[in-house]
Amino acid sequence: MTSGYLFAILGLSSFSVLGLLSKFSETKACRPGPTTALMYVWPTVLVSAFAAFFQDAGFRVPLTIPYVAVPFGACGALASLTFLASLRYGKISSSWLIINLSALLPAVLSVVIYKERVGARKGFAVLLAIVALGLVYKDRQLEQAQRKGSEESGSKQASAI
Amino acid sequence: MWLRLMIVAFFGNGLSPFGLKIITEHHLSGRYQYQYLASWYLSGTILLAAVLLKQKAWPSRWEIALGFLMGIASLLGQTGTVMALSRNVTGAVVFPLVLGGSVFFVTLGGRVLFKEKIGTYGILGVTLGIVALALLAIP
Numbered sequence: 001m002t003s004g005y006l007f008a009i010l011g012l013s014s015f016s017v018l019g020l021l022s023k024f025s026e027t028k029a030c031r032p033g034p035t036t037a038l039m040y041v042w043p044t045v046l047v048s049a050f051a052a053f054f055q056d057a058g059f060r061v062p063l064t065i066p067y068v069a070v071p072f073g074a075c076g077a078l079a080s081l082t083f084l085a086s087l088r089y090g091k092i093s094s095s096w097l098i099i100n101l102s103a104l105l106p107a108v109l110s111v112v113i114y115k116e117r118v119g120a121r122k123g124f125a126v127l128l129a130i131v132a133l134g135l136v137y138k139d140r141q142l143e144q145a146q147r148k149g150s151e152e153s154g155s156k157q158a159s160a161i
Numbered sequence: 162m163w164l165r166l167m168i169v170a171f172f173g174n175g176l177s178p179f180g181l182k183i184i185t186e187h188h189l190s191g192r193y194q195y196q197y198l199a200s201w202y203l204s205g206t207i208l209l210a211a212v213l214l215k216q217k218a219w220p221s222r223w224e225i226a227l228g229f230l231m232g233i234a235s236l237l238g239q240t241g242t243v244m245a246l247s248r249n250v251t252g253a254v255v256f257p258l259v260l261g262g263s264v265f266f267v268t269l270g271g272r273v274l275f276k277e278k279i280g281t282y283g284i285l286g287v288t289l290g291i292v293a294l295a296l297l298a299i300p
Contacts, residue, residue, distance in 0.1 A: 004248030011241030011259040018234040019267035025227045034220035037209035038228025044202040051195040072180030073204030079173030089163035093268040097290045105175025125296030135286030
């Protein structure tokens with residue numbers, strides 16, 4: 001196996017661990033704010049150090065870089081924060097799928113803003129992603145209805161006793 | 162509440178990588194990629210630090226430990242993906258493996274470790290989602 005495949009497996013296992021740690025943090029009653037803040041600190045320190053010491057330009061960059069990075073970084077932080085907060089109310093499997101399916105948004109934006117051409121495969125993928133999101137939502141609705149039903153029958157039994 | 166939070170997370174997470182596309186269109190991504198990433202993470206850190214200060218929330222031990230591990234996992238995930246691509250493994254292999262694979266393992270982990278029940282619609286949704294991710298991510 002080449003080193004490239006080992007790196008791909010590293011990527012796969014790291015993202016899987018990230019998803020599972022997110023759910024684990026919820027079971028340990030970790031608050032989304034402090035956890036996400038600390039999750040962002042380490043990459044900030046490491047990437048900044050790498051840019052400062054190993055990149056020729058250092059931090060002498062065109063203003064376009066911070067102008068673009070700041071709002072999109074804030075979007076990412078907000079997403080991480082709300083994702084962790086959502087785990088208190090939902091399943092990791094559905095939430096993680098939805099977070100990953102958000103990849104269709106930049107694809108759609110690239111088509112709309114930069115007039116990128118979309119092949120049949122990507123168009124089909126977008127359609128599949130929308131159907132997948134609908135199915136996950138349907139599953140969630142059914143689960144809530146079942147829970148509500150069992151709670152109501154439980155309270156009826158209790159009042160009959 | 163779950164749906165409202167997930168809608169914000171979906172749009173936030175979907176928009177967040179689009180900045181890379183913008184700097185690529187400005188022909189800046191090759192030279193300033195790391196500076197961009199540093200500014201990207203720093204902006205998020207400042208926003209989240211402001212939230213912490215407003216809430217006056219001091220992190221607990223678990224939050225410190227898990228925040229650290231999640232940060233490292235996120236960085237290793239990104240690095241592994243980029244390094245695999247730079248070592249001539251095609252995007253057609255790397256993206257479905259990393260994105261689709263992580264959805265599969267997290268779903269499996271949710272079932273085994275956290276005893277989450279998934280209905281027929283959920284299983285179908287996750288399966289279609291993995292296929293969609295694979296098709297979306299292949300360059």
